[in-house]
Amino acid sequence: xxxxxxxxxxxxxxxxxxxxxxxxxxxxxxxxxxxxxxxxxxxxxxxxxxxxxxxxxxxxxxxxxxxxxxxxxxxxxxxxxxxxxxxxxxxxxxxxxxxxxxxxxxxxxxxxxxxxxxxxxxxxxxxxxxxxxxxxxxxxxxxxxxxxxxxxxxxxxxxxxxxxxxxxxxxxxxxxxxxxxxxxxxxxxxxxxxxxxxxxxxxxxxxxxxxxxxxxxxxxxxxxxxx
Numbered sequence: 001x002x003x004x005x006x007x008x009x010x011x012x013x014x015x016x017x018x019x020x021x022x023x024x025x026x027x028x029x030x031x032x033x034x035x036x037x038x039x040x041x042x043x044x045x046x047x048x049x050x051x052x053x054x055x056x057x058x059x060x061x062x063x064x065x066x067x068x069x070x071x072x073x074x075x076x077x078x079x080x081x082x083x084x085x086x087x088x089x090x091x092x093x094x095x096x097x098x099x100x101x102x103x104x105x106x107x108x109x110x111x112x113x114x115x116x117x118x119x120x121x122x123x124x125x126x127x128x129x130x131x132x133x134x135x136x137x138x139x140x141x142x143x144x145x146x147x148x149x150x151x152x153x154x155x156x157x158x159x160x161x162x163x164x165x166x167x168x169x170x171x172x173x174x175x176x177x178x179x180x181x182x183x184x185x186x187x188x189x190x191x192x193x194x195x196x197x198x199x200x201x202x203x204x205x206x207x208x209x210x211x212x213x214x215x216x217x218x219x220x221x222x223x224x225x226x227x
Contacts (some may be wrong), residue, residue: 008072009080010136011063015063017129018059022058024080030202037074040061040065040220088126089122089134090138093134095120100114107141108141110142123221128156129158131150134153135147
């Protein structure tokens with residue numbers, strides 16, 4: 001099952017989508033990781049300037065480090081950054097999985113019916129690629145057949161995006177482009193509003209978790225002093 005799969009295996013399966021993952025967190029990659037991890041930079045890029053490293057070379061280096069080297073700290077860091085950038089997807093899954101079980105972290109395997117419904121809604125709202133990446137990185141408890149359907153849809157979507165712009169837009173009129181542009185603006189506005197709401201909610205949840213940890217530590221400290 002995916003929950004038992006090591007991180008390097010997940011990234012190996014996501015090889016075709018690694019470029020998308022890196023692109024989504026490119027500011028964190030160049031502004032944080034590459035500036036802080038001197039060993040990684042020296043290992044794969046020597047004395048090249050970080051700003052001038054091509055995206056293709058970055059993809060090869062990160063794939064090698066994540067899969068061949070199995071560097072889990074880097075994998076976990078990338079997952080947290082990617083999920084933070086897609087907080088609206090995270091919030092969607094929390095809401096949907098909570099409907100199945102309020103303690104959604106305890107779900108080991110969704111029914112095919114529930115999985116299909118959740119996957120379908122996610123693909124409709126966020127696209128097949130982001131749905132597949134999130135499901136894999138976050139170990140969503142989809143049955144294998146549902147995972148395969150989402151994967152196939154993501155591969156098709158990725159192939160469609162790779163087509164030359166002129167080929168895709170050859171039969172599109174100016175009116176169609178204008179309408180498409182307006183729809184994209186509406187979608188982006190709605191997405192960023194949801195992302196802000198989800199990020200704020202996740203921040204509050206993290207703070208509450210830290211407060212509980214601190215309370216437990218203070219309690220244990222008090223018990224040690226009493227002894």
